Amino acid sequence: MEHKFIINIKNLNQYFGQKTLRSQILFDINLTIKSGEIMIMTGPSGSGKTTLLTLIGGLRSVQEGSLKFLDRELHGATNEQLVEVRRHIGYIFQAHNLLDFLTARQNVQMSLELHKDVSKWEAYTQSEAMLHAVKLENHMNYYPSDLSGGQKQRVAIARALVSHPKLVLADEPTAALDSKSGRDVVSLMQQLAKEQNCAILIVTHDNRILDVADRIICMEDGRLNKEIS
Numbered sequence: 001m002e003h004k005f006i007i008n009i010k011n012l013n014q015y016f017g018q019k020t021l022r023s024q025i026l027f028d029i030n031l032t033i034k035s036g037e038i039m040i041m042t043g044p045s046g047s048g049k050t051t052l053l054t055l056i057g058g059l060r061s062v063q064e065g066s067l068k069f070l071d072r073e074l075h076g077a078t079n080e081q082l083v084e085v086r087r088h089i090g091y092i093f094q095a096h097n098l099l100d101f102l103t104a105r106q107n108v109q110m111s112l113e114l115h116k117d118v119s120k121w122e123a124y125t126q127s128e129a130m131l132h133a134v135k136l137e138n139h140m141n142y143y144p145s146d147l148s149g150g151q152k153q154r155v156a157i158a159r160a161l162v163s164h165p166k167l168v169l170a171d172e173p174t175a176a177l178d179s180k181s182g183r184d185v186v187s188l189m190q191q192l193a194k195e196q197n198c199a200i201l202i203v204t205h206d207n208r209i210l211d212v213a214d215r216i217i218c219m220e221d222g223r224l225n226k227e228i229s
C-alpha cells in the first residue's frame with residue numbers, strides 16, 4: 001500500500017522536567033513528510049530541533065498531540081511498537097557512531113542483522129553492494145580508525161540505507177567534515193534516497209548544503225516557522 005505521508009504530526013507539544021521545573025520545549029508542531037522528500041530543518045541552538053528529530057525517530061515518547069509514522073500513531077505506543085517503527089528508519093549522526101572494533105562492512109552488516117528475515121549471506125552481500133554504492137569498495141575491511149571523516153560518514157550512510165528504510169534522520173551529518181567532503185556526503189544521501197524513494201530529514205546549521213532540500217523548515221523557540229521554500 002502506498003502511504004501518502006511518511007510522517008504526519010498534528011498539534012504536538014513536548015516538555016522536559018517535572019512539576020515546577022517542567023518547561024515546554026515544543027509548541028503546537030504541525031508537519032508532514034512525504035516519500036522521497038528531502039527536508040532540511042534549521043534553527044538556532046536550543047530551539048528544539050534534536051528533540052523533534054528524536055520524537056520522529058521513535059527514540060522518545062510523545063507527550064501531547066499526534067505523531068504518525070506511516071499510519072501508526074506513536075503517541076501512546078509501547079516500547080515494542082517504537083522498536084518496530086525504528087526498524088523502518090535509518091539514523092545518521094554527526095559523530096557517525098560506528099563501532100571501532102568492527103570493519104566498515106561489519107558495521108553496515110550489523111544493521112541488517114537486526115532484521116530477522118535477512119539471512120547472514122544476504123546481509124553480507126547487501127552490505128558489500130551498499131559500500132560499492134558509497135564508493136568504498138576498496139575500504140570494506142578497514143576499521144573506522146583507518147578511515148577519513150568523510151569515509152566514516154559514508155559508511156554511516158551505507159549503514160542507514162542498507163535496510164531500505166522509509167525515512168532517514170540525519171542530525172548535523174556534515175558538521176565534522178570539510179566543505180568538499182560535506183558536499184559529497186549530502187549529494188550521496190540525496191542520490192541514494194531518490195533511488196530508494198526514501199524520505200530524509202536533515203538537521204543542519206550548514207548553509208552550504210541547503211540546495212539539496214525539497215523543503216526547508218526553520219525551528220525557533222520550539223515553534224516551526226513558515227517554510228523557507
Ligand SMILES: Nc1ncnc2c1ncn2[C@@H]1O[C@H](COP(=O)(O)OP(=O)(O)OP(=O)(O)O)[C@@H](O)[C@H]1O
Nearest residue numbers: 016017025043044045046047048049050051052219
Ligand atoms: N534531557 C533534557 N532535559 C531538560 N532539558 C532538555 C533536555 N534535552 C534538551 N533540553 C532543552 O530543550 C531545548 C531544546 O533542545 P534541543 O537539543 O532539541 O535543541 P536543538 O535545536 O537541537 O539545539 P542544537 O542545535 O544546539 O543541537 C533546550 O533548551 C535544551 O536545553
